[in-house]
Each structure stands twice: as structure tokens, then as C-alpha cells.
Amino acid sequence: MLRLENITKKFNIGTIDESTVFDNFNFQVKKGEFVSVVGSNGSGKSTLLNLVCGTITPDCGNIIFNDKNINKLSEYKRAKFIGRVYQEPKAGTCGNLTIAENMALADNKNQFYGLSKCLSKKRVDYYKTLLEKCDLGLENRMTTKVGALSGGQRQALALVIANMSDIDLLILDEHTAALDPKSSDTVMRLTDKLVKEKGITTLMVTHNLRFAVEYGNRLVMMHEGNCVLDIAGENKQNVVVDDLLGKFYEISIEKGN
Amino acid sequence: MDIFLNVLKVTLEEGFMYAILAMGVYITYSILDFPDLSVDGTMPLGAIITGVLIMNGVNPWLCLTIAFVLGAVAGAVTGILHVKFKIRDLLCGILTYTSLLTVNLIIVSAGTGGMSIASFFREPTIFNTAPAALVPEKIGGYSLRILIMSFVIVLIVKIIMDLYLKTKSGILLRATGDNSRFVTMLAVDSGKIKIIGLALGNGLAALSGSVIAQSRGSADPQMGVGMVVLGLASVIIGLSIFKRFSFMKTTTMVILGSIAYKACLSIALELGLPTNYLKLLMAVIFTVAIVASRISIKKGGAHVKA
Numbered sequence: 001m002l003r004l005e006n007i008t009k010k011f012n013i014g015t016i017d018e019s020t021v022f023d024n025f026n027f028q029v030k031k032g033e034f035v036s037v038v039g040s041n042g043s044g045k046s047t048l049l050n051l052v053c054g055t056i057t058p059d060c061g062n063i064i065f066n067d068k069n070i071n072k073l074s075e076y077k078r079a080k081f082i083g084r085v086y087q088e089p090k091a092g093t094c095g096n097l098t099i100a101e102n103m104a105l106a107d108n109k110n111q112f113y114g115l116s117k118c119l120s121k122k123r124v125d126y127y128k129t130l131l132e133k134c135d136l137g138l139e140n141r142m143t144t145k146v147g148a149l150s151g152g153q154r155q156a157l158a159l160v161i162a163n164m165s166d167i168d169l170l171i172l173d174e175h176t177a178a179l180d181p182k183s184s185d186t187v188m189r190l191t192d193k194l195v196k197e198k199g200i201t202t203l204m205v206t207h208n209l210r211f212a213v214e215y216g217n218r219l220v221m222m223h224e225g226n227c228v229l230d231i232a233g234e235n236k237q238n239v240v241v242d243d244l245l246g247k248f249y250e251i252s253i254e255k256g257n
Numbered sequence: 258m259d260i261f262l263n264v265l266k267v268t269l270e271e272g273f274m275y276a277i278l279a280m281g282v283y284i285t286y287s288i289l290d291f292p293d294l295s296v297d298g299t300m301p302l303g304a305i306i307t308g309v310l311i312m313n314g315v316n317p318w319l320c321l322t323i324a325f326v327l328g329a330v331a332g333a334v335t336g337i338l339h340v341k342f343k344i345r346d347l348l349c350g351i352l353t354y355t356s357l358l359t360v361n362l363i364i365v366s367a368g369t370g371g372m373s374i375a376s377f378f379r380e381p382t383i384f385n386t387a388p389a390a391l392v393p394e395k396i397g398g399y400s401l402r403i404l405i406m407s408f409v410i411v412l413i414v415k416i417i418m419d420l421y422l423k424t425k426s427g428i429l430l431r432a433t434g435d436n437s438r439f440v441t442m443l444a445v446d447s448g449k450i451k452i453i454g455l456a457l458g459n460g461l462a463a464l465s466g467s468v469i470a471q472s473r474g475s476a477d478p479q480m481g482v483g484m485v486v487l488g489l490a491s492v493i494i495g496l497s498i499f500k501r502f503s504f505m506k507t508t509t510m511v512i513l514g515s516i517a518y519k520a521c522l523s524i525a526l527e528l529g530l531p532t533n534y535l536k537l538l539m540a541v542i543f544t545v546a547i548v549a550s551r552i553s554i555k556k557g558g559a560h561v562k563a
């Protein structure tokens with residue numbers, strides 16, 4: 001479904017800061033896969049997601065989505081079929097707008113944003129049913145400005161919003177990283193529920209090895225722009241956190257630090 | 258008493274007419290978070306085109322529409338410079354403003370046969386034809402046509418804007434200024450929305466120029482000097498004084514801010530301030546408004562950008 005072919009990506013080309021993140025990188029995701037991506041800081045996880053979403057373009061190589069080359073497709077056009085939740089709770093919603101307004105905008109995704117009224121009573125009732133799934137009581141606060149919500153509440157809302165339209169691919173970049181342990185568990189469980197409900201293909205970057213092990217049906221470890229571990233299916237079910245930790249140490253010893 | 262009433266009348270008249278411009282600045286500055294300097298050029302653009310057209314017998318109401326459209330085009334240019342050519346926001350406004358200096362001179366000189374001011378005192382304007390003509394020329398010794406008409410116009414603009422800000426397009430505009438990544442995720446080109454917002458803001462600035470020119474019966478390129486400061490000051494004063502009243506629409510706050518700002522100027526002039534000092538006073542009031550709104554933020558009030 002998603003294929004990255006021979007991707008090369010460098011930053012600050014031609015300066016002393018030049019850094020090569022990917023050199024001839026290949027990666028594939030099949031329909032229905034829920035991939036957890038782990039890896040050390042700077043290993044290229046966010047860059048991978050940015051390449052897929054079109055936030056940045058590769059220097060060479062192709063990105064193929066559903067057999068179409070989307071290399072030249074701008075970020076906002078790719079958003080038609082991609083939903084995304086960022087690490088910062090502020091990024092996925094609008095703080096100045098109410099919960100209902102945020103959801104109404106998302107409800108209209110892929111349609112024309114014209115001069116008709118944005119909020120309708122009937123749709124707001126529907127938004128409430130979506131929020132009830134979060135179990136955070138957000139459904140009773142439809143007219144609250146999103147800026148007044150806590151990080152965890154906001155992230156849950158961002159997740160619901162990203163899933164409101166029919167997306168083919170869900171991109172999550174450390175979306176529980178800014179949350180306390182309890183909220184991050186809540187948001188992670190909500191993620192799993194939403195993903196399983198519609199069987200959305202998902203790429204989730206996380207530093208939480210427990211999440212990477214417990215959730216998803218494929219696990220990838222990145223290091224210096226390469227996949228150093230890629231397990232799926234039954235093997236994935238047997239992985240435990242210690243295995244991943246072991247792999248982390250193995251890599252850093254190989255590199256001599 | 259007479260003097261007081263007259264000052265009050267002029268303050269309200271001007272407050273209403275400049276409030277249209279201030280609502281435009283509200284769109285670009287507060288909603289879009291774009292410091293737009295083109296307003297200094299688009300306001301006189303609307304005034305001058307109105308003057309020239311009225312001198313050539315064009316219907317004054319049609320002039321309002323034409324002014325709005327031209328202002329919107331100029332605002333869109335600012336937006337395109339920023340979005341498509343990736344020029345910094347402040348610089349885009351400066352470029353449009355500088356170009357409009359020439360455009361305005363050309364229009365006024367071409368339309369008047371070489372003069373630098375378009376005068377049309379005896380021509381029909383929105384203030385002396387129907388429906389304004391329904392208002393008696395003098396009521397109790399005062400001519401209230403300008404006051405009533407400018408109030409009606411600002412009210413219409415305000416209502417349209419309130420309605421617009423609740424539409425899908427309007428809420429998307431608010432989202433763009435707040436978090437453009439969110440708009441991108443909605444599969445919308447946030448650059449396009451910015452251009453639309455700048456077009457609307459400058460359309461309103463030009464509309465305000467058209468109304469002001471018609472009230473004076475003349476228009477010249479100098480009218481634009483200080484309009485950015487005036488608009489920003491009205492917005493900041495309005496939002497910071499009236500933010501406690503959460504029931505009040507922000508557009509109402511901006512209109513009241515414009516009146517408050519004009520009132521400060523009127524009072525200073527009545528107290529004997531020479532007109533030469535007017536622009537300096539405008540800047541001082543603006544500074545005070547910004548600092549005061551900061552202080553009230555520290556005290557826990559709602560946030561007003563300054």
C-alpha cells in the first residue's frame with residue numbers, strides 16, 4: 001500500500017552541517033498493518049513520517065501510495081487520505097476554536113468550505129457520540145475553547161478528529177510523549193480502539209517500548225536511517241520489552257559508545 | 258453644550274467610518290496573525306477611485322462595491338507575494354503599499370486631468386441621495402445624515418462579518434491564523450485561505466476609504482498616512498477594554514475601539530493640541546493601548562495580541 005523506494009534525504013546540503021538521514025532507504029507498509037516504529041533520537045523516524053506526509057520531499061527516490069507515485073503531491077493534497085497526530089498536543093487542533101467548531105471543520109474535510117453555516121445541531125449530537133468513546137467527558141464541553149483543555153484531552157480530541165474522515169493511513173509521531181502515564185495510556189487505548197474499528201493502516205512512532213510491544217501487529221526499529229529490526233505476525237506477539245532494550249544496547253555497543 | 262454635542266457627533270461619525278477599516282485590520286492582524294502594512298495604501302485607493310468615479314457620474318453605491326473589489330485585489334497581491342513568493346509578511350505589505358503610492362497618484366491624476374486631489378463636493382454621494390435623503394437635512398439644528406448613514410453602513414458590515422465568521426469559510430479563516438498545520442491536515446491549502454483573508458481585510462479598508470471620501474467630498478493619496486496605526490490601535494483598544502464582556506461580539510468591540518480611539522484624538526484637539534501633533538498623538542495612544550493591554554493580561558485577563 002505504501003512503498004518508499006531508494007529514498008535519499010540529506011539536510012543542509014553543501015554546508016558544514018550537511019547530514020544524511022536516509023541513503024537509499026527502502027520501506028513498505030501493507031494495507032491493514034499497524035506498525036510501531038521505535039529507535040534512538042535522530043535515527044530518522046520523524047523524517048520518515050514527514051516524507052510520507054509530504055512535509056518534506058526526498059532528494060531522490062519515490063514514494064508510492066496505492067500504486068500511485070505521490071512524490072510531487074503537496075502536503076495538503078496528501079492529507080485527503082492521511083490523518084496525522086503530532087507530538088505536541090497544540091498541533092492537532094485549534095486552541096481558539098471550540099471543540100464543536102474544531103470537529104465541524106474536520107467533519108467537512110474533503111468538501112468545499114463555503115458560505116454555509118459550519119455548526120449544525122444534528123451534527124453536534126453526532127460529534128458527541130464520537131467523543132463519548134474517549135471516556136474523558138469531552139462530550140459535555142462542546143462549547144469549550146480547545147485551548148482550555150489539558151494536553152491529554154487535547155490529544156484525544158486530535159486523535160478523534162484525525163479519524164473523522166475516511167483516511168487510508170494514520171500517522172502518529174510520539175503522540176503520547178507529552179502526556180502523563182495515565183493520560184498516555186488512555187490515549188493509547190483510544191488509538192488502538194479507533195484503528196481496530198476501521199482497520200486503518202497506521203504508522204506510529206513511539207519511545208514507549210511497552211506500547212510498541214503491546215500494540216500493533218508489526219514492529220520496526222530504526223537506527224541511523226535504516227531498519228535494524230522488523231518483526232511482524234507471530235514473532236511480534238512474542239516480543240517483550242527486554243528484547244527491544246537488548247537490541248538498543250547491542251546497536252550502541254557496535255557503534256562503540 | 259453645543260461644542261460638546263458637535264465633537265460627539267464628529268467623533269461618532271469618524272469612529273463608525275474608520276471602524277470599517279478597523280474590522281479589516283481585525284481580520285488580518287487578529288484572525289490571521291498577519292501584520293499587514295498594505296492598509297496605508299488600500300484605504301486611499303478606495304477613496305481615490307471613488308472620487309474619480311463620482312466625478313465621472315458613477316453611482317455612489319456602485320463606487321463602494323468597486324472600492325471594495327479593488328482593495329481586495331490589492332490585498333490579494335500582498336497575500337500572493339507572501340504565500341507564493343515566500344516573502345516575509347511585513348515586507349509584502351510594504352511592497353504593496355509602495356506600489357499603491359504610484360497607482361493612487363496615477364488614478365487621481367488621470368481621473369482629474371492632472372490634479373493631485375479629487376474634489377466632488379457638489380456631486381451625488383451616499384450621504385446626499387436616497388436613502389440618506391429621507392433623513393431631513395437638519396434635525397434640531399444638526400445635520401445628522403452622515404452620522405446615521407455611517408452607522409447604518411458599519412452595522413451592515415458588522416452583521417455580514419459576524420455571519421461570515423460562522424460559516425465554514427469563516428471558521429477556516431480563524432483556524433488558519435491559529436494553527437495552519439491543522440488547516441493543512443484538513444486537506445486545505447492554508448496559503449489560499451491567507452490570501453482570501455488579506456483580500457477581505459484590504460477590501461474593507463478600501464470600502465472605509467470610499468465612505469470617508471464620500472463624507473468629505475474629496476480624496477487624495479495623503480489620506481492613507483497612519484491608517485495601519487489607526488486600525489491596529491482601534492482593534493487593540495477595543496479588544497482589551499471590552500474583553501470582559503464575553504457576551505459581546507469581537508466586531509462590536511472593534512467598532513467601540515475605533516470610537517474610543519477617535520474620542521481620544523477629539524479630546525486632545527479640543528484641549529488645544531495643534532493638528533501638527535496629531536500623528537504623534539496617534540502613535541502615543543497606540544503605545545499606551547499596547548502596554549495597557551499587556552498589564553491587563555498579567556492580571557489574568559484574556560489574551561489580546563499586541
Ligand SMILES: Nc1ncnc2c1ncn2[C@@H]1O[C@H](COP(=O)(O)OP(=O)(O)OP(=O)(O)O)[C@@H](O)[C@H]1O
Nearest residue numbers: 011012019021039040041042043044045046047048
Ligand atoms: N529540518 C531539518 N533540518 C536539518 N536537519 C534535520 C531536520 N530535520 C531532521 N534533521 C536531522 O535528521 C536527523 C533525523 O531526525 P529525526 O527528527 O527524523 O529523528 P527522530 O528519529 O524523529 O528523533 P527523535 O526520536 O528525537 O524524535 C537528525 O540528525 C536531525 O538533526
Ligand SMILES: [Mg+2]
Nearest residue numbers: 045046047173
Ligand atoms: Mg521525532
